[in-house]
Amino acid sequence: MQRKISLIVNNELVEVEVNPGSVLLDLLRDTLKLTGTKEGCREGDCGACTVIVGKLKNGKIKYRAINSCLYPIGNAAGKHILTIEGINTDSLNKIQKLFYDEGASQCGFCTPGFIMSLTAHLLTHNKLMYDEVVNSVAGNICRCTGYSSIKRAIKELTTEFVSNSYELDDLINKGLVPDYLPGIKERLISINELISERSECLQKHHKIIGGGTDLFVQTPEELFEHDLTFISQNDMCEINFKGNRCFLGSTVTFEMIKTSTELQQYFPMMDDYFKLVASLQIRNSATIAGNIVNASPIGGMSVILLALNASIIISNKEEKKVFHLKDLFLDYKKLNMEKDDIIEWIVFNLPNGKFNFEKVSKRRHLDIASVNSAMYIDDEEGIVKTVYISGGGVAPIPLFLKRACEFLTGKEINKENIIRTIEIAETEISPISDVRGSADYKRLLFKQLLKAHFLKFYPQQIKMGDLL
Amino acid sequence: MKNLDTEKHIKGKSLFIDDFPTPDGTLILDVFYSSVAHAKIVSVDYSEAEKLDGVKKIITAGDIIGENQIGGIIHDETLLAENEVTYIGEPIAIIAAKDKRTAHKAKSLINIKYEELPVITDPKEACEKGELIIPPRIFSCGDIYNTWDCCDYIFEDTVETGGQEHLYLETQGSIAIPVEGKKIKIISSTQGPTYVQKAVSKVLNIPMHFVEVDVLRLGGAFGGKEDQATAFGAMAGLAAYILQRPAKLVLNRHDDLVITGKRHPYISDYKIGLNKEGKILAYEVSYYQNSGACADLSTPILDRSLFHATNSYSIPNVKSTGYCCRTNLAPNTAFRGFGGPQAMFVIEAAIHKAAEEMGIDVEEIQKKNLVSEKDVTHYGQVLNNCNAQKCFNQTTDLYNYNQLKLDVKKFNSENDQYKKGIAIMPICFGISFTNSFLNQGSALIHIYTDGSVQISAAAVEMGQGVNQKLRLIAANVFSIPVELITVESTNTTRVANTSPTAASSGADLNGNAVFIACNNLLDRLINRAAEILNITDPKLISIKNGTVYISGEKTDLAWNGLIEQAYFNRVNLSSQALYTTPEIYFDKETNKGNPFAYHVYGTAVITSKVDCVRGIYNIESVKLVHDFGKSIDPVVDKGQTEGAVVQGLGWLTIEEIAHNVNGKLLSDTLSTYKVPDIYFAPDEIEIEFLEDSENRFGPLNSKAIGEPPFMYGIGGYFSIINAIKSFNPKLEINYSAPITPEKVLMSLYGK
Ligand SMILES: Cc1cc2nc3c(=O)[nH]c(=O)nc-3n(C[C@H](O)[C@H](O)[C@H](O)COP(=O)(O)OP(=O)(O)OC[C@H]3O[C@@H](n4cnc5c(N)ncnc54)[C@H](O)[C@@H]3O)c2cc1C
Numbered sequence A: 001m002q003r004k005i006s007l008i009v010n011n012e013l014v015e016v017e018v019n020p021g022s023v024l025l026d027l028l029r030d031t032l033k034l035t036g037t038k039e040g041c042r043e044g045d046c047g048a049c050t051v052i053v054g055k056l057k058n059g060k061i062k063y064r065a066i067n068s069c070l071y072p073i074g075n076a077a078g079k080h081i082l083t084i085e086g087i088n089t090d091s092l093n094k095i096q097k098l099f100y101d102e103g104a105s106q107c108g109f110c111t112p113g114f115i116m117s118l119t120a121h122l123l124t125h126n127k128l129m130y131d132e133v134v135n136s137v138a139g140n141i142c143r144c145t146g147y148s149s150i151k152r153a154i155k156e157l158t159t160e161f162v163s164n165s166y167e168l169d170d171l172i173n174k175g176l177v178p179d180y181l182p183g184i185k186e187r188l189i190s191i192n193e194l195i196s197e198r199s200e201c202l203q204k205h206h207k208i209i210g211g212g213t214d215l216f217v218q219t220p221e222e223l224f225e226h227d228l229t230f231i232s233q234n235d236m237c238e239i240n241f242k243g244n245r246c247f248l249g250s251t252v253t254f255e256m257i258k259t260s261t262e263l264q265q266y267f268p269m270m271d272d273y274f275k276l277v278a279s280l281q282i283r284n285s286a287t288i289a290g291n292i293v294n295a296s297p298i299g300g301m302s303v304i305l306l307a308l309n310a311s312i313i314i315s316n317k318e319e320k321k322v323f324h325l326k327d328l329f330l331d332y333k334k335l336n337m338e339k340d341d342i343i344e345w346i347v348f349n350l351p352n353g354k355f356n357f358e359k360v361s362k363r364r365h366l367d368i369a370s371v372n373s374a375m376y377i378d379d380e381e382g383i384v385k386t387v388y389i390s391g392g393g394v395a396p397i398p399l400f401l402k403r404a405c406e407f408l409t410g411k412e413i414n415k416e417n418i419i420r421t422i423e424i425a426e427t428e429i430s431p432i433s434d435v436r437g438s439a440d441y442k443r444l445l446f447k448q449l450l451k452a453h454f455l456k457f458y459p460q461q462i463k464m465g466d467l468l
Numbered sequence B: 001m002k003n004l005d006t007e008k009h010i011k012g013k014s015l016f017i018d019d020f021p022t023p024d025g026t027l028i029l030d031v032f033y034s035s036v037a038h039a040k041i042v043s044v045d046y047s048e049a050e051k052l053d054g055v056k057k058i059i060t061a062g063d064i065i066g067e068n069q070i071g072g073i074i075h076d077e078t079l080l081a082e083n084e085v086t087y088i089g090e091p092i093a094i095i096a097a098k099d100k101r102t103a104h105k106a107k108s109l110i111n112i113k114y115e116e117l118p119v120i121t122d123p124k125e126a127c128e129k130g131e132l133i134i135p136p137r138i139f140s141c142g143d144i145y146n147t148w149d150c151c152d153y154i155f156e157d158t159v160e161t162g163g164q165e166h167l168y169l170e171t172q173g174s175i176a177i178p179v180e181g182k183k184i185k186i187i188s189s190t191q192g193p194t195y196v197q198k199a200v201s202k203v204l205n206i207p208m209h210f211v212e213v214d215v216l217r218l219g220g221a222f223g224g225k226e227d228q229a230t231a232f233g234a235m236a237g238l239a240a241y242i243l244q245r246p247a248k249l250v251l252n253r254h255d256d257l258v259i260t261g262k263r264h265p266y267i268s269d270y271k272i273g274l275n276k277e278g279k280i281l282a283y284e285v286s287y288y289q290n291s292g293a294c295a296d297l298s299t300p301i302l303d304r305s306l307f308h309a310t311n312s313y314s315i316p317n318v319k320s321t322g323y324c325c326r327t328n329l330a331p332n333t334a335f336r337g338f339g340g341p342q343a344m345f346v347i348e349a350a351i352h353k354a355a356e357e358m359g360i361d362v363e364e365i366q367k368k369n370l371v372s373e374k375d376v377t378h379y380g381q382v383l384n385n386c387n388a389q390k391c392f393n394q395t396t397d398l399y400n401y402n403q404l405k406l407d408v409k410k411f412n413s414e415n416d417q418y419k420k421g422i423a424i425m426p427i428c429f430g431i432s433f434t435n436s437f438l439n440q441g442s443a444l445i446h447i448y449t450d451g452s453v454q455i456s457a458a459a460v461e462m463g464q465g466v467n468q469k470l471r472l473i474a475a476n477v478f479s480i481p482v483e484l485i486t487v488e489s490t491n492t493t494r495v496a497n498t499s500p501t502a503a504s505s506g507a508d509l510n511g512n513a514v515f516i517a518c519n520n521l522l523d524r525l526i527n528r529a530a531e532i533l534n535i536t537d538p539k540l541i542s543i544k545n546g547t548v549y550i551s552g553e554k555t556d557l558a559w560n561g562l563i564e565q566a567y568f569n570r571v572n573l574s575s576q577a578l579y580t581t582p583e584i585y586f587d588k589e590t591n592k593g594n595p596f597a598y599h600v601y602g603t604a605v606i607t608s609k610v611d612c613v614r615g616i617y618n619i620e621s622v623k624l625v626h627d628f629g630k631s632i633d634p635v636v637d638k639g640q641t642e643g644a645v646v647q648g649l650g651w652l653t654i655e656e657i658a659h660n661v662n663g664k665l666l667s668d669t670l671s672t673y674k675v676p677d678i679y680f681a682p683d684e685i686e687i688e689f690l691e692d693s694e695n696r697f698g699p700l701n702s703k704a705i706g707e708p709p710f711m712y713g714i715g716g717y718f719s720i721i722n723a724i725k726s727f728n729p730k731l732e733i734n735y736s737a738p739i740t741p742e743k744v745l746m747s748l749y750g751k
């Protein structure tokens, strides 16, 4: 199942015969002997394998940090990959120097990953804000330093170095990124032409790969022996607005949603919600359709979209279908979808009312939820016009709280009705005990998260004491 | 001060086991292990796996040439299981194949049949059934039984602490290369090169001088590679030796999590007696250590729990009993603190409970009972240079503890949804291996004719900065730029009979050895300089900043010139030295003695904030005064402290090792076992170096740093408990760690 794949790694054109169902990390380490990129977990949870991927779109290269351990070679075709080896110069660059001075590297195993995350941040921003830079390494685990020294290095970087806006040229002049970057675009264009010719044949195979962040954790061995279609390599990667409706292309990544300025107008807190979902590296790869189809009962996107009463547009060779997302989930990991169905679009009405997403996990960030929940509520003079409530981790599927919503619709927002809504919601859930918490805990937590929605929506009317 | 290791790390140029270029034809190994916790092996069918293209051989116990035994202290651990398996993850066979994928696939084709036997996962159950690895150990002083009657208050409780996964970012691994003449070379990620050497020699039935073990660096260890790296070195050695081909074994993360042991979970029963004023009069405690299926290092770990039963407190009547309980879990092992943290948690819980019940402040009891100069511990050691009170008082003064406490109170009175908690955590940690003979460090130093210096020592670099400290010590003795000095890999052909780099002692023992070796060389050089300069009394000669001085007057003779001349005059420019810690001894019959060279002290104040709607929390700040002695490298020491604090906090909060009743590890991936990330780490860790701390046992007056600050994390636990209490004052606290968000929420709304 080998295929010839072309890509640029650092400053070199790489053309290799390789199984497209293998991951970029193995190509870098085993084939190209670029061992600066490390393997710490192979499941997206440590960041030691972080590299930068540049994708050509509309005549520009967009760079982003990804976990190479879950990044399918099929998706790497036609891209520019930057590894630690590609950014090294004779001396230490400013980021490296700060890490050095602050002692931000102890055993050193995590360090290249941190450096790459930070470099990616520089490449994707033109101004540095401390909190955002910290967020750029939130997907990198360091077991040695306790992060204090890393935070000091970041603080120095933001305050001392580039407090004003900067351009790629500035980064190059300061030795922070290599000087061959400007030439990469032309070189990628010539490769990309080859790719588009090939995309036809890619389509014929059947296992669909989005970002691969779920599949390559679950069944990497199978993928190696399967025919694969890399749909993230194709289009459907747009966020469109028509009237009061939003169309999310199926390969839109979590991070695209998080950073969409249009969506931020409707969801002012979106950045906060998405910070709780996976890590930047994963969000840069993970697609929205992948999240829906993997049908995890705690899928963050599914829970959010359920509370937006989203619909999905599905197609296969014969037909196109549209149905409500809440009708898609049948049972644990069972979907109302045929084998050859592909999700094309996810559609929802832009909200008039209030929206909130809550998630609690053992660790606040980069952890799978114990329980999560989203709620949309539209009220007029204290009377609920529309309400959608969803919950994850409390049933075999991402759950739409039908009866609770029905009850609250048309009701006044007051203490009694909220308590009653929560009581009804409780009858709809059936959490189980597992490594993310006992059933009792999840039950209590879910009720608490519902309270949290109301406390956020109606801080004036509803106090914590009312709901105890 | 150029840190050569750091520079390579930052460029991604540092080699770890999986990065070494290996010779063509290197076989890739994978470990086939037990999937049940206790069973007789009825049959294993390797035929399908062996048929797979690219599989070279599947090696089983029957292939072992020498002894199938790798137990370090107690010989109860086979390299490969033969007839019976006693935990999930116990190695049964080694697959040697052409690549990772093939080896992994072969593993899935092995067909094994078990006859399952009863499984024990609970240490108390093991104890009841007589499954003890050694007879109970008791350390005591005074007479508790006659003291209870004198106590105004007596409290009893049972407390638990959970396990902890090391999560060194580099997983276990080794490369083995056959060498001519039936010899073998092992490149290992181990804290104990000599342990690997011994095990390989035993398994292959070849003498130790046929085995070379080389350790360049470790991608983190934390105790997890002290004993447990040995098996993987031996497996690689066995495969390479039998097949006469280089072989590499690097565990994937999942297998590493399943196969290797962790910090020991403890269940502890205590009884504490105090007078009205809060003075602790008697303390009785029993530790049920969940040791796992083999002894590993459980017995010295248990001893350290007994040593640290009273943490920083002077208690006249103590009886502490420890049980090493054999269970059907992977053998638990060394982890930063080595049993100390588990014991310290218990005494802190006892004090917390006493304070709650007596209605006085915890810190009042803590302060009233702190150890002081010349106090005698319950194991009979007189405390010299005791800095416990100094650290405690400086912490409360410097950080204005009373004000911090008032701030927390005020915050809590003004907030419904969020509550804060604050706690103080003093520490007192003994430095030395408690097995006295291990307290030896050695170094071999060469000076080359161009004046460059090369150090080999028994210490293994694993991120703790020992190499940099050794360089600085040598630079200090010679008074030459540190750039002239390198530290080589730890190699058993250059430095023999190494003690493991553990017990926080790597820099102490080997730093002192370097110190001695450098001084030997310096003596020779000074004598030579005196000859060159025609000075009769060499005492007048000194070297400063790379130049020779006579009675404080600069000469033209520089370091390189001196070395060159020394060479031409056939001066020995190499020196080997052994350092042994003086004055330590311990009687294992009476359990009394002077086991520690010295103690490390410190005190931290920890503040945390709990979200009472969601049951989540964060540690806001950790502020501490710590006794570093005279730090050799403050950047390194600060980094060790910060890292240890966060790891300690992780142990007590979000790091939860979960097993089911069948002994299966449930937290067997990084998606289910969560260690601190950058957001979890406290916003603020303030570290003050205690002034005027002397330590004649540490090189250049320094103190050991690796483990002690880990235990500040215990204060994080109590700060969270205190926050919960202010939301739910009626709560009867169940002192059990880790305090996960689940436990917090259940406590906020529980009774
Ligand atoms: C470290 C880590 C952290 C994570 N954290 C979170 C989290 O916080 N919250 C959360 O919800 N999830 C989390 N995930 C899970 C995972 O990343 C998401 O579910 C992700 O959305 C999967 O998307 P993908 O594109 O990578 O899917 P893939 O792995 O490519 O595919 C997943 C499934 O979807 C199918 N598929 C993909 N696209 C389509 C399509 N267009 N039409 C039909 N079928 C399709 C695939 O065939 C496959 O069955 C995490 C994963 C990792 C590794």
Ligand code: FES
Pocket (backbone or CB within 6 Å): A038, A039, A040, A041, A042, A043, A044, A045, A046, A047, A048, A049, A050, A067, A068, A069, A070
């Ligand atoms: S190896 Fe851990 S995230 Fe890729």
Ligand code: FES
Pocket (backbone or CB within 6 Å): A104, A105, A106, A107, A108, A109, A110, A111, A141, A142, A143, A144, A145, B169, B219, B220, B463
């Ligand atoms: S420096 Fe060791 S993991 Fe970060």
